[in-house]
Amino acid sequence: MLSKKTKYGLKALTFLAAQKDRVPVQIAEIAKQENISQKFLESILLTLKKNGFLGSKKGKGGGYYLLKEPEDILMTNVMRVLEGPIAMVPCVSLNFYEKCEDCPNEHKCSVNKLMLQIRDSTLQVYRNNTLADILK
Amino acid sequence: MLSKKTKYGLKALTFLAAQKDRVPVQIAEIAKQENISQKFLESILLTLKKNGFLGSKKGKGGGYYLLKEPEDILMTNVMRVLEGPIAMVPCVSLNFYEKCEDCPNEHKCSVNKLMLQIRDSTLQVYRNNTLADILK
DNA sequence: CTATTACCCTATTGATTTAATAGGATAAGC
DNA sequence: GCTTATCCTATTAAATCAATAGGGTAATAG
Numbered sequence: 001m002l003s004k005k006t007k008y009g010l011k012a013l014t015f016l017a018a019q020k021d022r023v024p025v026q027i028a029e030i031a032k033q034e035n036i037s038q039k040f041l042e043s044i045l046l047t048l049k050k051n052g053f054l055g056s057k058k059g060k061g062g063g064y065y066l067l068k069e070p071e072d073i074l075m076t077n078v079m080r081v082l083e084g085p086i087a088m089v090p091c092v093s094l095n096f097y098e099k100c101e102d103c104p105n106e107h108k109c110s111v112n113k114l115m116l117q118i119r120d121s122t123l124q125v126y127r128n129n130t131l132a133d134i135l136k
Numbered sequence: 137m138l139s140k141k142t143k144y145g146l147k148a149l150t151f152l153a154a155q156k157d158r159v160p161v162q163i164a165e166i167a168k169q170e171n172i173s174q175k176f177l178e179s180i181l182l183t184l185k186k187n188g189f190l191g192s193k194k195g196k197g198g199g200y201y202l203l204k205e206p207e208d209i210l211m212t213n214v215m216r217v218l219e220g221p222i223a224m225v226p227c228v229s230l231n232f233y234e235k236c237e238d239c240p241n242e243h244k245c246s247v248n249k250l251m252l253q254i255r256d257s258t259l260q261v262y263r264n265n266t267l268a269d270i271l272k
Numbered sequence: 273c274t275a276t277t278a279c280c281c282t283a284t285t286g287a288t289t290t291a292a293t294a295g296g297a298t299a300a301g302c
Numbered sequence: 303g304c305t306t307a308t309c310c311t312a313t314t315a316a317a318t319c320a321a322t323a324g325g326g327t328a329a330t331a332g
Contacts, residue, residue: 001224001225002224002225002247002251003289003290003291004290004291004292005290005291007225007247010246010247010250011245011246011247014246024307026306026307026308027307027308028307034238035238035239036238037291037292037293039292039293039294040291040292040293042308042309043292043310045308046308046309046310049308049309056307056308056309057300057307057308058298058299058300058301058306058307058308058309059299059300059301059302059305059306059307059308060300060301060302060305060306060307061300061301061306061307062299062300062301062306062307062308063307063308064308075250088137088138089137089138089143102170102171102172103171109147110146110147110150110270110271111138111143111146111147111270113270114146114211114261114265114270115138117261117265118258118261121257121258121260121261122254122257122258124257125250125253125254125257128253129250129253134246134247134249134250135246139318139319139320140319140320140321141319141320160278162277162278162279163278163279164278173320173321173322175321175322175323176320176321176322178279178280179281179321181279182279182280182281185279192278192279192280193278193279193329193330194277194278194279194280194327194328194329194330195276195277195278195279195328195329195330195331196276196277196278196329196330196331197277197278197329197330197331198277198278198279198328198329198330199278199279200279
């Protein structure tokens with residue numbers, strides 16, 4: 001299952017990408033428009049900012065805004081930050097590889113073999129989609 | 137993440153498929169060979185039996201065995217039984233569809249659009265793999 | 273017929289993760 | 303210096319996961 005964190009994060013990014021200009025949008029407005037708990041959204045936007053997707057401005061007229069154009073924001077990167085590893089098992093993860101402690105030989109493991117294919121096909125989708133693509 | 141239930145279930149199916157004949161194999165032996173908690177495996181094999189993948193025999197010389205040939209066991213079916221819905225959000229699920237309560241129009245939803253692609257590519261992999269395929 | 277074997281079933285627990293809430297600190301602007 | 307809105311930490315309620323406990327039931331061997 002996709003976590004709410006990821007779902008809300010994607011919706012917020014989409015909302016910001018849909019703005020005409022790059023003027024800051026307040027958390028409260030995004031939360032209201034997208035039906036998201038404001039406090040929860042607050043922490044999500046913070047991690048998106050810390051990972052270089054968003055900029056922010058404090059005080060009156062403040063809020064969050066996209067740092068890059070939607071065409072330049074790859075889903076691969078967004079998903080890794082919001083949802084974590086793309087692979088369903090650590091032993092087929094590119095960025096978070098870990099050996100299975102219960103598996104003597106992962107190249108003979110049927111789970112490994114199947115999940116490797118899933119990782120590749122999933123990755124292909126994420127690499128083919130930018131924020132601009134899912135906005136249209 | 138793939139649940140241990142699914143991981144163990146796949147390993148058990150693979151183990152049974154690798155047997156020369158279709159003679160019953162005891163839970164204890166599968167658990168030992170695959171490093172799985174025996175009691176946990178017990179419940180997993182039970183659901184695989186209830187869903188038509190395995191047969192069982194009680195008493196001495198008893199155990200579990202495959203009901204079909206590995207070539208005829210599709211990963212799509214196995215994964216749905218062990219892991220549940222293949223889709224990451226209910227609003228793109230074929231077998232477990234549910235409307236998002238927070239989403240006014242799912243055809244304009246960016247999450248829906250992305251997850252629809254993920255569902256399709258994931259399904260394609262599962263449909264292309266039988267138990268025999270991941271055994272080789 | 274009886275003891276043994278091994279599957280069958282229910283309930284409970286501990287650990288972890290998820291989603292959300294609370295409350296205040298910090299910085300920007302008028 | 304007051305208001306606005308982000309920033310940050312801690313806590314909690316609920317759900318899920320993985321495993322354990324303990325006994326019931328059916329089949330087989332001798």
